[in-house]
Amino acid sequence: MSGKKRKLMKVYPIEENCISCRYCEVACTMVHSKSKDPVKAYKLENLLPRATVEVKGAVSLSLMCRHCKHPFCFDSCISGAIQVDEKGQVHLDEEKCVGCWNCVLVCPFGAAHPYIREEKRHSFKCDLCGDRGFPACVEACPNKALVYDYER
Amino acid sequence: MKYVIVGNSAAAVGCITGIRKVDKESPITVISYETSCYSKPMIADVLVDIPQEKLIYRDEKFFEENNVELILGQKAVKVNTDSKAVVLDSNELVPYDKLLISTGGKPFIPPIPGIEKRGVFTFTELASAFAFKNYLKEKGAEEVVVIGSGFIGLEVAYFLRELGIKVKVVELLNRVLGRAMDERGSEIVESLMREKGVEFIFGNTVEEVLGDKEVSSVRLKSGETIKADAVVVAIGVRPNTELAETAGMKINQGIVTSDRMETSVENIYAAGDCIECLDITDGKRKPIPLFPLAFEQGFVAGLNMAGKRMKYLGGIPLNSLKFLPVPVLNAGTVSPPDNSYEVIVNDQFDKRGYYRKAVIKDNRLVGFVAIGEIDRVGILTNLIRQKIDVSDFKERLVSLDFGLVDLPKWWREEKLKEDRTAYKDWRAV
Numbered sequence: 001m002s003g004k005k006r007k008l009m010k011v012y013p014i015e016e017n018c019i020s021c022r023y024c025e026v027a028c029t030m031v032h033s034k035s036k037d038p039v040k041a042y043k044l045e046n047l048l049p050r051a052t053v054e055v056k057g058a059v060s061l062s063l064m065c066r067h068c069k070h071p072f073c074f075d076s077c078i079s080g081a082i083q084v085d086e087k088g089q090v091h092l093d094e095e096k097c098v099g100c101w102n103c104v105l106v107c108p109f110g111a112a113h114p115y116i117r118e119e120k121r122h123s124f125k126c127d128l129c130g131d132r133g134f135p136a137c138v139e140a141c142p143n144k145a146l147v148y149d150y151e152r
Numbered sequence: 153m154k155y156v157i158v159g160n161s162a163a164a165v166g167c168i169t170g171i172r173k174v175d176k177e178s179p180i181t182v183i184s185y186e187t188s189c190y191s192k193p194m195i196a197d198v199l200v201d202i203p204q205e206k207l208i209y210r211d212e213k214f215f216e217e218n219n220v221e222l223i224l225g226q227k228a229v230k231v232n233t234d235s236k237a238v239v240l241d242s243n244e245l246v247p248y249d250k251l252l253i254s255t256g257g258k259p260f261i262p263p264i265p266g267i268e269k270r271g272v273f274t275f276t277e278l279a280s281a282f283a284f285k286n287y288l289k290e291k292g293a294e295e296v297v298v299i300g301s302g303f304i305g306l307e308v309a310y311f312l313r314e315l316g317i318k319v320k321v322v323e324l325l326n327r328v329l330g331r332a333m334d335e336r337g338s339e340i341v342e343s344l345m346r347e348k349g350v351e352f353i354f355g356n357t358v359e360e361v362l363g364d365k366e367v368s369s370v371r372l373k374s375g376e377t378i379k380a381d382a383v384v385v386a387i388g389v390r391p392n393t394e395l396a397e398t399a400g401m402k403i404n405q406g407i408v409t410s411d412r413m414e415t416s417v418e419n420i421y422a423a424g425d426c427i428e429c430l431d432i433t434d435g436k437r438k439p440i441p442l443f444p445l446a447f448e449q450g451f452v453a454g455l456n457m458a459g460k461r462m463k464y465l466g467g468i469p470l471n472s473l474k475f476l477p478v479p480v481l482n483a484g485t486v487s488p489p490d491n492s493y494e495v496i497v498n499d500q501f502d503k504r505g506y507y508r509k510a511v512i513k514d515n516r517l518v519g520f521v522a523i524g525e526i527d528r529v530g531i532l533t534n535l536i537r538q539k540i541d542v543s544d545f546k547e548r549l550v551s552l553d554f555g556l557v558d559l560p561k562w563w564r565e566e567k568l569k570e571d572r573t574a575y576k577d578w579r580a581v
Contacts, residue, residue, distance in 0.1 A: 010571075012568065012569070012571075013568055015557075015564065015568075052528070052555070054553075054555035054556060054557040055557065056555075056557035056558060059557050060557065061556065061557060061564070061568075063555070063556055063568075066567070066568070066571070066573055068573035068574075069571075069573045069574040069575075069577075070573060070574050070575035070577075070578070072444070072448075072530075072578075075166065075444050075447040075448045075451065076443065076444035076447070078191045078192075078193045078194060078209070078443055079191060079194070079206070079209070080191070080208070080209050080210060096206075098194065098197075098206065098474065099474060100193065100472055100474040101472040101474065101479050101481060101526060102443070102444055102472055103530075104472075104479075104481070104526055104527065104528075104529065104530060105470055105472055105481050105483065105526075105529060105530055105533060106444060106470070106530050106533055107528075107530035107531075108530055108531065108533070108534035108537075108567070108578070109530070109531065109556065109567070110527065110528025110529070110530050110531045110555065110556070112530065113527050113528075114479060114526055114527060116479065151571060152569075152570060152571040
């Protein structure tokens with residue numbers, strides 16, 4: 001709010017470089033799995049990617065949580081599962097989430113997704129690979145269509 | 153600077169968040185007659201025994217970290233604008249420099265004979281939800297009548313079925329969610345509710361609550377009498393303006409505020425279900441009692457109270473039925489009031505389990521319904537908010553793979569490349 005730049009690193013998509021290979025989606029699902037295996041993660045663990053590759057004609061891009069300077073998901077979260085840390089990163093606690101879908105309803109980027117499988121219902125989104133220190137999607141991208149950079 | 157907030161729900165927490173963006177130091181005091189900061193939209197979950205800790209919206213740590221003093225279990229009864237102090241029911245005075253009134257809504261209770269009997273409940277407070285649950289147990293209740301088929305009424309009815317209690321919902325209109333949902337959406341929701349065993353009585357209303365001191369049945373307008381071990385009144389909430397009235401501020405349907413959430417009385421701001429909010433889909437000011445809007449209004453109020461000038465973007469009516477197995481979302485105008493609107497429908501509910509609808513006016517999206525498949529519909533909500541011209545891609549609005557690639561390139565440049573995602577960046581284009 002003070003107009004100063006936040007010291008937050010985010011993943012920025014560059015649509016001109018995207019070749020819609022979906023390596024980012026696969027890498028995302030894999031690193032968030034128990035098995036750390038891309039096929040098992042998708043087939044057995046029923047995991048979904050937090051990055052979404054969109055394609056329309058010649059245009060494609062990979063899109064994930066923007067960690068907005070004003071996150072509407074945070075405003076709308078009724079359970080307190082969504083919190084913003086001092087750097088500005090937006091966190092979603094899947095255990096605390098009650099699956100009200102308000103964040104899905106208000107995210108301008110469509111980056112908060114619903115997970116609906118039998119009794120398990122919660123939202124999920126990009127966590128910037130906090131556990132591993134560097135976003136897997138950026139590593140996996142073969143054409144620099146995703147870059148990890150300080151907030152603009 | 154001393155900030156005081158009356159109320160302790162979404163708008164209050166939004167206000168604390170807003171103040172602390174600007175002013176990290178000055179003390180904040182929160183006054184509430186309730187005893188914890190719980191999540192209002194989650195109180196019906198009490199019926200299905202949600203763990204207590206899940207109900208907490210912000211714990212004590214949040215208030216400590218933000219240097220907020222809590223005065224709980226005491227009611228603010230008056231604002232003395234001359235001495236700039238809030239008067240508590242204990243006669244204690246709490247002085248303020250900037251005050252937020254976020255006193256929320258109160259349930260509308262129709263003047264039906266017998267409505268004061270024991271066994272009639274509303275659902276806007278945690279205490280009343282617990283009282284209802286205990287009453288059901290105490291009476292060994294088998295049948296409950298719910299008056300009203302809005303979001304709260306449906307949710308309570310659904311959870312009562314989980315408890316194995318017979319439920320009849322009495323609704324004045326001829327369909328559920330009549331004011332919020334379109335006809336097809338209502339039909340789908342009704343069928344999901346009936347699958348759960350909820351019964352509906354449409355085009356009817358409760359004319360009298362019968363029983364000695366406790367409710368035993370209700371008499372309908374149609375003349376029929378139906379058994380009721382308890383009654384839930386869920387026909388909406390009205391702004392609670394009791395405290396605001398003592399300050400002599402301007403009130404219409406709710407407290408009147410400026411774009412900066414200031415009331416007509418100096419140094420007093422208001423946010424949440426107690427105010428009249430600008431509905432950006434029709435430009436009218438009206439109460440829109442919704443959690444996300446309350447938080448955002450509180451946030452904007454907090455910024456302004458702390459000296460950062462910021463205008464509220466305006467509200468969009470939006471809802472999510474969180475209790476149904478099938479997700480049901482809607483935003484904005486879903487039933488066009490006249491033929492100046494264009495409607496695009498993708499109804500695959502019977503075959504594939506989803507329904508999408510977009511409502512367009514003057515090449516701008518003004519509302520949508522998404523049932524079954526809801527991923528990424530927030531993009532649509534933002535199209536409503538930013539009033540972006542959708543004429544080039546309007547047929548795509550109801551497709552499941554609608555995405556940012558469908559939006560104008562300048563939008564992606566601005567939001568993705570330049571990262572213009574601060575509050576002010578989301579105004580209409």
